[in-house]
Amino acid sequence: MKQGSRFWAWLVFGVGTTYFILPLLATFEFSLRKRRGEYSFDAYRSVFEDPNFQTTFTYSVVVAIFTILLGVLLVVPTAYWIRLRLPNLRPVVEFITLLPLVIPAIVIVFGYIRMFGSNSTLPFLATARGTDVLLVIGYAVLALPYMYRAVDTGLRTIDVRTLTEAAQILGAGWTTIIARIILPNVLIAVLSGAFLSFAIVIGEFTMASLLNRPAFGPYLQNIGANSAYEPSALAIISFAITWGCMSLIQILSRFAPKSANRPN
Amino acid sequence: MADPFLSIQHVRKSFGATTVVEDFSLDVEPGEFVSFLGPSGCGKTTVLRMVAGFEEPSAGKIVVAGKDITRLKPNQRNVGMVFQAYALFPNLTVAQNIAFGLKVAGMPKADADRRVAEMLDIIKLPQMGDRYPYQLSGGQQQRIALARAIAPKPKLLLLDEPLSALDAKVRVSLREEIRSIQKKLGITTIFVTHDQEEALSISDRIAVMYGGKAEQVGTPFEIYNRPATKFVANFVGTLNVLEGTVTDAASGMVRVNSQEVALKGKLNGSKSGDTLSLALRPEAISLGRQPGRDSSLAGEISEVHFLGSVIRVRVGIGGSTVSLDTFNSPATPPPAVGEKAEISFASSDMLVLH
Numbered sequence: 001m002k003q004g005s006r007f008w009a010w011l012v013f014g015v016g017t018t019y020f021i022l023p024l025l026a027t028f029e030f031s032l033r034k035r036r037g038e039y040s041f042d043a044y045r046s047v048f049e050d051p052n053f054q055t056t057f058t059y060s061v062v063v064a065i066f067t068i069l070l071g072v073l074l075v076v077p078t079a080y081w082i083r084l085r086l087p088n089l090r091p092v093v094e095f096i097t098l099l100p101l102v103i104p105a106i107v108i109v110f111g112y113i114r115m116f117g118s119n120s121t122l123p124f125l126a127t128a129r130g131t132d133v134l135l136v137i138g139y140a141v142l143a144l145p146y147m148y149r150a151v152d153t154g155l156r157t158i159d160v161r162t163l164t165e166a167a168q169i170l171g172a173g174w175t176t177i178i179a180r181i182i183l184p185n186v187l188i189a190v191l192s193g194a195f196l197s198f199a200i201v202i203g204e205f206t207m208a209s210l211l212n213r214p215a216f217g218p219y220l221q222n223i224g225a226n227s228a229y230e231p232s233a234l235a236i237i238s239f240a241i242t243w244g245c246m247s248l249i250q251i252l253s254r255f256a257p258k259s260a261n262r263p264n
Numbered sequence: 265m266a267d268p269f270l271s272i273q274h275v276r277k278s279f280g281a282t283t284v285v286e287d288f289s290l291d292v293e294p295g296e297f298v299s300f301l302g303p304s305g306c307g308k309t310t311v312l313r314m315v316a317g318f319e320e321p322s323a324g325k326i327v328v329a330g331k332d333i334t335r336l337k338p339n340q341r342n343v344g345m346v347f348q349a350y351a352l353f354p355n356l357t358v359a360q361n362i363a364f365g366l367k368v369a370g371m372p373k374a375d376a377d378r379r380v381a382e383m384l385d386i387i388k389l390p391q392m393g394d395r396y397p398y399q400l401s402g403g404q405q406q407r408i409a410l411a412r413a414i415a416p417k418p419k420l421l422l423l424d425e426p427l428s429a430l431d432a433k434v435r436v437s438l439r440e441e442i443r444s445i446q447k448k449l450g451i452t453t454i455f456v457t458h459d460q461e462e463a464l465s466i467s468d469r470i471a472v473m474y475g476g477k478a479e480q481v482g483t484p485f486e487i488y489n490r491p492a493t494k495f496v497a498n499f500v501g502t503l504n505v506l507e508g509t510v511t512d513a514a515s516g517m518v519r520v521n522s523q524e525v526a527l528k529g530k531l532n533g534s535k536s537g538d539t540l541s542l543a544l545r546p547e548a549i550s551l552g553r554q555p556g557r558d559s560s561l562a563g564e565i566s567e568v569h570f571l572g573s574v575i576r577v578r579v580g581i582g583g584s585t586v587s588l589d590t591f592n593s594p595a596t597p598p599p600a601v602g603e604k605a606e607i608s609f610a611s612s613d614m615l616v617l618h
Contacts, residue, residue, distance in 0.1 A: 158354065159349055159351065162347050162349050162351040163351055163353060165316075165318055165338070165345075165347070165351070166345070166347060166351035166352075166353070166409075166412075167353070167364070168317075168318075168337075168338040168339050169316055169317075169338050169339070169341075169343060169344065169345045169413075170339075170344075170364050170365035170368055170412070170413075170416065171339045171342075171365055171368040171369055171416065172339060172364075172368050173339060176368060180353075180364075181353050181355070184355040185353075185354055185355050
């Protein structure tokens with residue numbers, strides 16, 4: 001009986017793993033076939049040597065960093081304040097942060113184009129820099145569900161109210177409390193949200209394309225439309241970047257401040 | 265008489281339609297250790313939080329050292345506080361936790377380090393500076409929390425049920441330590457607890473609270489021996505309550521279960537025929553007639569519990585049961601259940617509850 005259930009468990013595990021791994025292996029295998037008759041990394045070399053790859057990737061990394069900064073500045077104080085003073089508003093805020101999952105990016109970006117065109121009172125789209133700022137804002141909105149949930153989960157693991165009061169009674173103001181007590185204790189959660197934001201920004205296509213910015217997403221699409229092996233190589237590179245982010249979350253979580261209540 | 269150090273004046277606190285503290289007033293002398301004692305929901309923590317600045321009174325004012333602090337923010341009050349849940353900052357070491365308030369106040373690092381070392385010595389954990397809170401036991405964490413609270417030399421120390429989360433043995437040793445540190449530093453302290461033994465053992469005065477009001481404020485001796493209200497008498501210590509009827513108000517005679525007891529000078533205002541609640545502490549009752557105990561009641565032993573050094577005996581008197589403690593004597597066997605017995609007490613020890 002016990003052996004039978006173990007067999008089925010392994011079978012399900014095997015089927016699941018195959019389902020995820022097989023397409024990836026096939027893509028990887030295909031990406032190595034650029035040279036006729038033998039495996040090579042030519043497709044990867046071609047991708048890395050392409051100046052457009054370097055430009056668009058660098059652009060997206062910079063945009064991702066600004067997106068993360070904006071997200072942290074927006075989400076950490078909000079989630080903290082909701083938990084501390086306005087717990088009744090939590091369902092409302094959770095609903096608002098879920099909206100980007102429900103509203104397609106194309107709707108958001110068309111809204112931006114209409115709202116912030118060159119004739120509007122806030123003409124973000126009148127300059128390239130302004131459009132970059134709008135793209136960062138748009139990405140921060142897209143990453144909001146992940147960032148908010150990550151930070152909120154982090155805040156749930158600490159006694160926000162008592163720690164805040166303990167710091168207040170020792171003379172600390174709000175900036176000190178958030179910077180020295182709250183943020184360090186939810187740092188891993190913030191980093192989780194940050195890496196998820198990074199992964200979203202790196203692969204995003206719709207907003208960057210419609211706002212006509214030289215981002216990595218539109219580059220991926222362009223390569224996919226015009227080459228055979230490079231898109232597979234880029235898919236593997238994108239996976240590697242995402243996995244790298246996830247591994248960093250795992251590694252950094254080891255350095256998280258341990259709670260007195262949950263020492264392990 | 266000198267001005268009180270802390271003066272809580274006619275403070276009231278309401279949350280919506282619910283009033284949790286009603287017209288609470290208390291003056292605390294410099295260096296005094298005052299406990300707020302009461303059951304859950306009596307408003308004791310709310311009063312403490314108003315003194316700390318975490319809650320704003322709906323009415324009344326709070327004055328510390330002659331200064332009205334009612335509307336000041338918590339970080340402007342120079343008050344130290346120890347929380348029930350320790351509230352040590354998990355990301356900081358013990359030394360950094362203690363130094364937190366000093367750093368916020370802008371104390372130079374060398375001075376802060378000296379003060380931290382001094383605090384660690386006071387709480388007898390000199391080697392623990394580099395540890396993190398999760399590496400310490402509950403008792404050690406609460407000691408650190410105490411050190412952190414007193415490191416910036418606050419004017420007032422507030423202790424919000426600091427011992428509730430600790431096991432019984434640690435509670436006793438830590439409460440003695442808290443009292444000794446408080447005496448040594450001479451810091452005015454408010455201690456909130458629902459544990460009467462804790463309050464009785466370490467306080468200069470106790471404010472017994474119930475329903476958002478102070479039922480009685482007095483020394484532990486007064487609170488225990490001369491409870492002002494029925495609630496205080498019932499809440500503090502163990503009490504035997506007997507119903508009695510005044511038979512002769514002039515001579516103080518009261519009938520308890522068909523037996524007469526004389527309570528001279530204790531019936532203030534009662535008329536013959538009135539029903540009274542009479543209370544006796546277990547230690548005020550002896551089994552059998554004893555010298556100095558002028559009153560007695562006859563009954564039957566209903567329960568005997570051997571507790572080691574003490575034997576707790578319950579004696580049925582009519583429809584009531586009276587508990588009393590006798591010391592265990594190896595030469596004398598404990599009384600048996602069902603035996604006829606007489607209990608005696610000094611009528612002056614009998615409390616008439618109003």
